[in-house]
Amino acid sequence: ADILVFAAASMRGALDQVAAAWEAETGHSVTLSYAGSSALARQIIAGAPADIFISAAPAWMDVVAGEGLLAAGSRVDLLGNRLVLIGHGAAAGAEDVAEDAAGDAAEGAVEDGAGIGPADADAAGVADLSTGYELAVRLGDGRLAMALVDAVPAGQYGKAGLQALGLWDAVAAQVAQADNVRAALALVATGEAPMGVVYASDALAEPAVQVLAIFPEGSHAPITYPAAMLADAAPEAEGFLQALQAPAAGAIFEAHGFEVRGFEPLERQ
Amino acid sequence: MTEYLSPQEWQAVSLSLQVALWATLLSLPLGILVAHALARWQFPGKSLLNGVVHLPLILPPVVTGYLLLIGFGRRGPIGALLEEYCGLVLAFRWTGAVLAAAIMAFPLMVRAIRLAIEAVDPKLEAAAATLGANRLRVFATITLPLILPGILAGAVLGFAKAMGEFGATITFVSNIPGQTQTLPSAVYAFLQVPGGEGQAMRLVIVAIAISMGALLLSEWLARVVARRIGAKEG
Amino acid sequence: MTEYLSPQEWQAVSLSLQVALWATLLSLPLGILVAHALARWQFPGKSLLNGVVHLPLILPPVVTGYLLLIGFGRRGPIGALLEEYCGLVLAFRWTGAVLAAAIMAFPLMVRAIRLAIEAVDPKLEAAAATLGANRLRVFATITLPLILPGILAGAVLGFAKAMGEFGATITFVSNIPGQTQTLPSAVYAFLQVPGGEGQAMRLVIVAIAISMGALLLSEWLARVVARRIGAKEG
């Protein structure tokens, strides 16, 4: 009656709530083990007794799938996310153009709280990051905080996006790479780095940062959080995987800044 | 205090204590042996042993955890053997956390004990030998009591390290509440949630309190022992 | 060998060496002072000092890194002062990596040196005092030479730890190739990518080689020193 879920650490806030709701509803219990996607995937390959794996990037889910450890047909693209450019507090690296617009938008997003996803932020007036964005100018001699650009998904997406927008080369030398997205966020939140690239979901809950711009869709591969059941999962796992895709869960995820992907129906054998 | 921490946090605290204590106690005898070998014996492969002992210090903890996972996981060569012949499963159990913590603490422990052994006057050991004590008895009756302060120092270093160990543990046994979620892993999990710093700090304070308690206890014990030994020279 | 590592990896290797060396050298004098205070002096707040020294061991490295960021960042109270009055910037600089490594290595260093000091026969120090040497001179001419093996042990422990330190460093100064990307950061990055294990291991081997070299060197030096000191007792 107990299922074990291995989930990417960045999902912690939202997933805890979803799991609590499901436990209350079904009387089953869920244990959530949060760590980096890479560590979790390797552990599953090494025989970890997980029932469900939620990765922060398709690549690690692919690796687990490649080992033949997934329950056939159980993999879904559970969530999506958006990448945003953030600045520290109200005094983002550049005191000019972006300040008012972006600042107001971010504050609005925070104040309005739950229910406002990136799309809403978009609607609230935060501009899309464009090729014309004077990123290097605004950055000055400050640092651009990102997750490891060649290793951690948020960093990889961010690098791809900046490259696509033609902004990468100008700032590449100033990128400070953190070991995960949360650490990058902390660099901006403390003001050590004036700007950073993080997930919209991270930016949402951190009052010390403001969203300056959103990476346009298509500037990088879609950000996807795949979820799947392991081949030898407990039977209850299936119920939880479904609950993750239910509208109630979707609301929670959206409240935490994730995009809820068009849920694909589970194929049952 | 019950209100200060949630039940799950209490679990992490007590698990960490349990892991650190076992890691310290289990590795102590081996640590003393290895320290003695490095301090007093001459044998081929001594440098190698010395190097291996220091490895966990040199390697990034994640790498140590990764190597443990490969070696001691259920599918790893040693892990599979242990499970088959001893019925001992380490991976994703608190026992695995003990192994990880013990390995990470080992070099600190060995160094402290080794320094203490090297400080024992070999003339006293020689005197014991002339009184009929063989090597083992000399060790048990002369060397061991004289290095007690060093052993205490090693133990408390090891315990503190085991309480703080994170990278190797989470990589090896993951972060399963109630089973492998130690205090540092819980802190890590909090730090993944925006605004979780405050909660993380609450746990950090608990960790500090425990380790400081152990530290004070060890210092007190060391003083008692030192007073018993009295002046250096007989 | 040039082909074995990419230029960027070479950079990481040499930066790690640089950071570990500076961290060891810079913290050694303070480490000796603190070890001496803990071993031989009586003063109020001694337990507190002892606790603070052990903190980096007890705390998960990420927490240490985070605290460093808050304290020594450009906006941190200490960091701002340092920048204003000493022109010393730590955040995102290799100097910050040195600070992180030094702090993480500090408890190991202090413990080793402290044990060595406690093993020095106070009667020899008393003899030096009767010959006219004041406290400082007694320390410099008697205690210090006699604890050289302990200092070496502390230094090599500190160096190894500094070579392997990852969590606090990347949290504090992040990972900027050529400036703050140390060997462990590079290893970590490889381990995050599927199939990167092989590349990570390549770097790990370099790290091991360097630290083993330091270890062998320290053991050799310790033997030389021990031979000079000869038998324990004068």
Next chain:
Amino acid sequence: MLDLSLRHGFEDFTLEAAFTAPAGVTALFGHSGSGKTTIVNALAGLLRPDAGRIVLGDRVLFDSQARVFMPPHKRRIGYVFQDARLFPHLTVRQNLLYGRRFAARGGAGADMGRIVELLGIGALMERRPGALSGGEKQRVAMGRAILSDPELLLMDEPLAALDGARKGEILTYLERLRDETALPILYVSHSVAEVTRLATTLVLIEAGHVMRSGPVEAIMADPDAVPALGLREAGALLTARLAAHDADGLSRLDSEGGALWLPHVEGPIGAALRLRILAQDVMLAVERPQGISALNVLPARVLEVRQGAGPGALVQLAVGEARLLARVTGRSAKALELGPGREVYAVIKAVSVARDSIGEGR
């Protein structure tokens, strides 16, 4: 019976010594730095000599050719170190009992209570060595070695740190140990008084070599050995039998050289004793002197007069069956016309034969 032949080189020093120590007390006598401790360490197994052979009774302890090296704990050799080497973490009592635990006979050998009393350490039993005076430490170390019930006792200047009274008591005890048990003792000392009182065999070491070795009486009465022992310490050993105790507190001893009156000598009538009569305590007279305070006047015949480098002369005398040495000035030797065959009287003050020169004989 100990048979030893060793070669060992330090940087600036080479030891090349061979001697045989029969049962009893063998004294190693020699200047500071002459190699005494080195020999003793080799015996105990704490030093592995470059070459040689050590046989104790029927056990080969060391043989460089046969590649035999018995480890120290199997040798059953008690060692009183020049530095006390007490175990700092154990009380005096625990130090004393340390060796006993491992003793073959379960410590049936010496009686703990008696040794503690003799060494005067009864009040110290619960102290730790850090709280002992120098002499106290040395006494505890002695007790520890004796109580380990060894087959050979090595003592490296055990009495150097003790005062005269305590020294005398302990020497008396060591004599008993020598006579009552068969325990052989190898005794390192700088003090001729100690040596002659205790030793049955004497080994003179000089710069790493054995100069002389043999029965102590022979060496002590030999003018040739005088330089090594020191002039002031030259003197002969007499074996005597306790013949009577007089009411005025004097005891009569019958020696090979005749009857001697000495201040009260402890012991039963008939007991065998050894007397050391220093050459400088013997006065010579050509006529039997009258009205003097010296009680012992023995007729003697001069055997040999050896003029020393200085103003003194050593005179070897035949007194009955025994040999005595007398030290006189050259001026007196001339005045008294001393020469081989001359009949003289040897005058010995009763009180000159000090209590600590009288040992129990063997």
Next chain:
Amino acid sequence: MLDLSLRHGFEDFTLEAAFTAPAGVTALFGHSGSGKTTIVNALAGLLRPDAGRIVLGDRVLFDSQARVFMPPHKRRIGYVFQDARLFPHLTVRQNLLYGRRFAARGGAGADMGRIVELLGIGALMERRPGALSGGEKQRVAMGRAILSDPELLLMDEPLAALDGARKGEILTYLERLRDETALPILYVSHSVAEVTRLATTLVLIEAGHVMRSGPVEAIMADPDAVPALGLREAGALLTARLAAHDADGLSRLDSEGGALWLPHVEGPIGAALRLRILAQDVMLAVERPQGISALNVLPARVLEVRQGAGPGALVQLAVGEARLLARVTGRSAKALELGPGREVYAVIKAVSVARDSIGEGR
């Protein structure tokens, strides 16, 4: 001038001592465990006594009431420890020079070369203490303390580990140190011979208390002090002047008690000397003896006869201006009818006055 008054308690031992040590050598004499090292440690500042006051010259080193405690390195007190305490990481040379670096006069005091030669450690200069014998260590320790150019020298049984010949040489040097420099020395010893040869002042310690203290001549010639010193060591000190060197190797000394012929005594004519004449080396005769080997026959008058507990009697004699002690048996005392006022002859063999009982006088 040293003025000391101390109280200090260990668990089972209480020291309560006060004495004054004038310039010259003050000997602390007492049984093992009587508190000698404790006193010396307090002087050096290595032990902080419970109460008391120590004044050296015009410097207050310790005063419990005034809360003065001068740290050891400022006291300028050289200390030769009972255990040598050489610095193991330094060579013998570096050990010797250690104190000199801090010496006030930049080590202008003693001459290094001379001390090294005298101590016989020239060949050891580049060795480390681990490679020294017990006696060698002690000699280096002595050199180290002397070379630190102290204002007071403490020596805790410095000669215990040395052989007779070396002891004699070093005593000679210490005498010179005493006489040529004004360096006061506090000397702990168990050996009366050493004490009487060196000391000008004697402090007898018993169980933590000062039993007697005063000029050494007075205490040595006092039959009351004999129990504390040991019977065998009883004897008087004579002050004499070197009067002549004879061709046959004898020297004449003019003492307050008359002329004495002794084997060659080193020194220039006119030099002041101190002789220790042991009570047991003095023979008494009622008529002047003839034809004997003893050269020195001094007319004397009995002052007091004190029958001891045993069979012996101590006879105090007036010989000219001087006092002598003689030890005879009760039987002889009766036979010779010794009693106050009796005129006798004191017979002293020339060779009895051992070389190490002749010190340079003051």
